[in-house]
Amino acid sequence: MNRIRTGFSARLDLRLPLVQAPMAGGPSSPELVAAASAAGALGSFGCAYLQPEEMKKQAAWVRARTARPFGINLFVAAQPGVIPEAAQRAAIDAVAGCYAQLGLPAPAPVAPPYAPDLEAQLDAVLEIRPAVFTVHLGELAAERVRACKAAGILLGGSATGVAEAQRLEAAGMDFVIAQGGEAGGHRGTWTRDPAEAMTGTLALTRLLVRAVKIPVLAAGGIMDGAGIAAALALGAQAAQLGTAFITCAESGAAALHKQALLAAREDTTMITQKFSGKPARGLANRYMREMAEAPQLAFPAQNTLTGRLRSASAQAGNPDYVAMWAGQAAPLARALPAAELVAQLETELHAALASIAALSRE
Ligand SMILES: Cc1cc2nc3c(=O)[nH]c(=O)nc-3n(C[C@H](O)[C@H](O)[C@H](O)COP(=O)(O)O)c2cc1C
Numbered sequence: 001m002n003r004i005r006t007g008f009s010a011r012l013d014l015r016l017p018l019v020q021a022p023m024a025g026g027p028s029s030p031e032l033v034a035a036a037s038a039a040g041a042l043g044s045f046g047c048a049y050l051q052p053e054e055m056k057k058q059a060a061w062v063r064a065r066t067a068r069p070f071g072i073n074l075f076v077a078a079q080p081g082v083i084p085e086a087a088q089r090a091a092i093d094a095v096a097g098c099y100a101q102l103g104l105p106a107p108a109p110v111a112p113p114y115a116p117d118l119e120a121q122l123d124a125v126l127e128i129r130p131a132v133f134t135v136h137l138g139e140l141a142a143e144r145v146r147a148c149k150a151a152g153i154l155l156g157g158s159a160t161g162v163a164e165a166q167r168l169e170a171a172g173m174d175f176v177i178a179q180g181g182e183a184g185g186h187r188g189t190w191t192r193d194p195a196e197a198m199t200g201t202l203a204l205t206r207l208l209v210r211a212v213k214i215p216v217l218a219a220g221g222i223m224d225g226a227g228i229a230a231a232l233a234l235g236a237q238a239a240q241l242g243t244a245f246i247t248c249a250e251s252g253a254a255a256l257h258k259q260a261l262l263a264a265r266e267d268t269t270m271i272t273q274k275f276s277g278k279p280a281r282g283l284a285n286r287y288m289r290e291m292a293e294a295p296q297l298a299f300p301a302q303n304t305l306t307g308r309l310r311s312a313s314a315q316a317g318n319p320d321y322v323a324m325w326a327g328q329a330a331p332l333a334r335a336l337p338a339a340e341l342v343a344q345l346e347t348e349l350h351a352a353l354a355s356i357a358a359l360s361r362e
Contacts, residue, residue, distance in 0.1 A: 001350055008175060008215045008237035011154065012069050012131055015040025016346050018228060019217060020338070021242030022046035022073030022134065023185065023325070029252030030058040032245060035338035037068040040346070042132060042238075044071035051116050052124035059128040069131030074121055076138035077190070077278070080298040085109045088305075094294035095306060098287060098321055102312050110297070110304040126151055134158070134177065137278070138190045145172045158188030158219075160197040160204070162211045167191070169212045176212060177240055178204045180220030184243045184269070184327035186280040194279045202234065209235035223332035225348020229356065243327040244345075248338040254314040257324045261333040269330065275310065275323040277302030283330065286320040 003009075009017040020036035022028050024046030033043035043062070047055050055072070062070055088109045096106035122144055125133050133148055134156040140148075148155055149172065156175040159165035165176045179188045180201025189197040199207070201220040208216045218231035219240035231239040246253045247261050260283050270284045274291040277299030282288070287309075296302045306321075313321035334341065 001346060004232075004349060004353070006215070006232070006237040008217065012042060014042055014069075014238075016228075016342070016349060017232065017238035018042070018342065018345060019071070019238055019240040020044055020245045021185075021219060021240045022071065022136075023242055023246065023251075023253075024048035024073075024075070025323075025325075026252040026254070027242075027246050027257075029250060030061040031250035032248055032252065032338055033058075033070050034062045034065045035248070035250045036245065036342060037062070037070045038066040039339040039342035040068075041342050042069060042071055044073055044132070044134070045130075046073050047121065048073070048075040048136075049115060050121075052120045055121065055124045056128060059130065071132035071134060072125055072128065072130045073134045073136060074118065074125070075115070075186075075300075076118065076135045076140060077299060078138075079112065079114055079118075080301055081112060083110070083297060083301055088297060090295035091297045091302065091305060094291065094296070095309060098291070099309055102309065102316065102318070102321065104308065104312055107305055107308060110301050112301075114300045114304045125153070129153060132156065136188050137186065139167060139171050140173075142171065156217070159208060160187060160189040160194070161192065161199065162207050164189070164191050165208045165212050165216075169214050173214065175215040175217060175237070176208060177217045177219050178208045178236070180204045180218070182221030182281075182328040183219050184281050184330070185325040186276070186278055187271070189279075201231075205231065205234040205236050221327050221329040223327075223329045225345050225350070226352040227329070228345060228349045229352035232353075233356070241345075242325075243330050243333060244341065245338065246326070247333045247335045248341055249336070250338050254322060254324075256314060256317055256319050256322060258335070260319055260324050261326055261330050262335055264326075264331040264333070266331060267328045269326050269328055273302075275303065275306050276300055280323070280325055281327065283319075283324040283326050285322070285324065
């Protein structure tokens, strides 16, 4: 099969214009990243919750298995400082009933740091020198942009609107990811109210292709080769797929998360802020519904507050309190090893492009 080349895929020498999305919290395991990259896509680590030493260890693990390029991704949102106990009371009381359902005591007040130190993580990125580094939930400081470029790292960032894409371009990023409203996981919005930044992948990709000169990658609701062909037709230089890779054998997602995706027959996702403090799309469950109006802490303090609840629920095989991030096309998920998924996506992409080309023949 001929390679399908875009500027983006040619620069990284990918077999096809496909990125396995970074997925913090487990799914983008070293096994998944290595398998996706070895198969000709760009495998990506979601390192938001990883300490620098662990980032370096996982990157070395992948490098020992494949010489192909891979990406690293971090959350660059600011963390809140100390939140007085009195200001945490309402949020603690709100989750206490859920903890009780699992036979657990109410959580203690949380204290910083709520996530690994971003500067130390950024130092680790420079040490690892991945082929690609992307940021989510914000932009990268100018001196870090300069340092990454000097190290030969290709830089990208998530945008959910035109203004964000233009700011990323002005900051010197090499490409921008158009994260449509269909996308699973955290909304990447960082310049406005995320509730007002729900433009779908089709419209957003076109808006960004027109608004910036750097390559645009399309993300959100893309699960098969036809979806990748559609993204290319819209002017995207690659498609970034998250949910499609969660059900891969190598993904580190919880078993019940994979099972729920494979059982999905309809889009049952919804957006919630109650797991982490920032809006994210996942399969609707009891926690999301019952907590819809509940008080919460700021991101990522709320993530710390719900940590034990999420892990205890997953360990008990109970999906009620687990964050099962997923995009709107989740019912198209398939349980395959990553290499087979990438091979099928490639076959489907060629078939979709050929059937569209056939429409314009005499
Ligand atoms: C489980 C999960 C975790 C995610 N974690 C991250 C992350 O750490 N960093 C990031 O930039 N995007 C993250 N995303 C969003 C993806 O980059 C991408 O926008 C999304 O998966 C595209 O939509 P799709 O899931 O329908 O393919 C995550 C998505 C999912 C499903």
